Amino acid sequence: MKINRIITIIMVLLQREKISGKELAEKLNVSLRTIYRDIQVIEGAGIPIITYQGSAGGISILKNYKISKGLFTKEDVIVLLKGLNLLSSPILNEDENVRTLEKIKSLLSKHDLNQVRNDLSQLTVDLSPWLSKQNINNKISIIKEAINKQLRLSCEYIKLKNKQDSRLIESYKLIFKEKEWYLQAFCLSRNDFRLFKLSKMSNIKITNTKFIKQTTPDALSSFEKDMEKRVFKIKLLIDNSILERILDYCDEQDLHKLNDKQYIVDFNFIDDDYSYGILMSFGHQCICLEPEYVRKEMIERTKKLINSYKKNDNLFLSNYYLK
Numbered sequence: 421m422k423i424n425r426i427i428t429i430i431m432v433l434l435q436r437e438k439i440s441g442k443e444l445a446e447k448l449n450v451s452l453r454t455i456y457r458d459i460q461v462i463e464g465a466g467i468p469i470i471t472y473q474g475s476a477g478g479i480s481i482l483k484n485y486k487i488s489k490g491l492f493t494k495e496d497v498i499v500l501l502k503g504l505n506l507l508s509s510p511i512l513n514e515d516e517n518v519r520t521l522e523k524i525k526s527l528l529s530k531h532d533l534n535q536v537r538n539d540l541s542q543l544t545v546d547l548s549p550w551l552s553k554q555n556i557n558n559k560i561s562i563i564k565e566a567i568n569k570q571l572r573l574s575c576e577y578i579k580l581k582n583k584q585d586s587r588l589i590e591s592y593k594l595i596f597k598e599k600e601w602y603l604q605a606f607c608l609s610r611n612d613f614r615l616f617k618l619s620k621m622s623n624i625k626i627t628n629t630k631f632i633k634q635t636t637p638d639a640l641s642s643f644e645k646d647m648e649k650r651v652f653k654i655k656l657l658i659d660n661s662i663l664e665r666i667l668d669y670c671d672e673q674d675l676h677k678l679n680d681k682q683y684i685v686d687f688n689f690i691d692d693d694y695s696y697g698i699l700m701s702f703g704h705q706c707i708c709l710e711p712e713y714v715r716k717e718m719i720e721r722t723k724k725l726i727n728s729y730k731k732n733d734n735l736f737l738s739n740y741y742l743k
Contacts, residue, residue, distance in 0.1 A: 429455070434481060588608040589614075600619065653686045656699075656706055
């Protein structure tokens with residue numbers, strides 16, 4: 421990870437009088453060109469770098485230089501540490517995270533470090549789900565390797581209406597959006613960039629075929645524009661017993677108290693199976709008031725659910741108890 425590598429370079433340069441670019445590249449397992457790009461970033465941050473030519477040459481920080489408060493203040497370091505806490509799992513593995521955290525902490529005095537620890541204790545980020553689900557961490561690990569090595573991935577992907585097909589893709593960026601992980605990738609079969617939901621990806625394998633990176637479009641802009649066009653408000657009548665759950669999907673300003681037991685809710689809705697599934701998950705404590713066609717569709721879906729239970733009830737129970 422770039423921030424991890426740059427901090428490592430700064431720490432090495434502060435501890436050693438001089439080091440060659442080749443040695444840095446070997447230590448960090450990157451190209452010499454990458455090292456010199458990182459050195460430019462460090463210089464841009466205000467750290468005075470000196471390079472020496474020839475066989476005894478190398479890279480060093482100006483003698484007696486110390487990191488000034490103008491470069492990394494205590495507040496800056498807190499931001500860095502909080503950011504790493506946000507990325508602690510599953511983007512960074514445990515070893516990477518511990519090493520980077522310790523390097524950043526070394527920029528602080530003992531007194532300031534205690535204050536930072538108190539500040540960090542007020543924030544906990546855990547991206548894992550409450551209930552157990554498929555191993556997203558393993559998928560992310562494979563995808564990260566493919567991104568770093570610029571190797572194509574093959575996978576199976578479930579499309580709309582549960583149709584599954586094989587995809588060959590070039591991975592660019594992992595994205596965490598609204599409780600779900602996505603991958604921005606160039607799809608060879610569609611000849612275009614796509615967002616792939618990790619939960620719908622299976623049998624992910626790294627191929628031996630390298631790819632040349634293209635200029636990537638904004639990962640979410642087209643998706644968000646499409647969503648904005650599809651979203652509209654519906655009115656719900658809800659029981660106050662599901663108020664807490666409703667707030668997972670809307671804001672307090674969308675709630676209008678009707679009486680001590682009921683609320684009218686202006687609810688963001690998209691006319692698809694996913695949104696109807698959300699409404700049905702609220703059970704009888706939620707009724708759609710308008711528009712009329714959404715209300716009728718909810719009635720039809722409820723009827724189908726009841727009929728499905730009635731139709732299969734006796735057959736299912738008899739077969740179940742015969743096992």
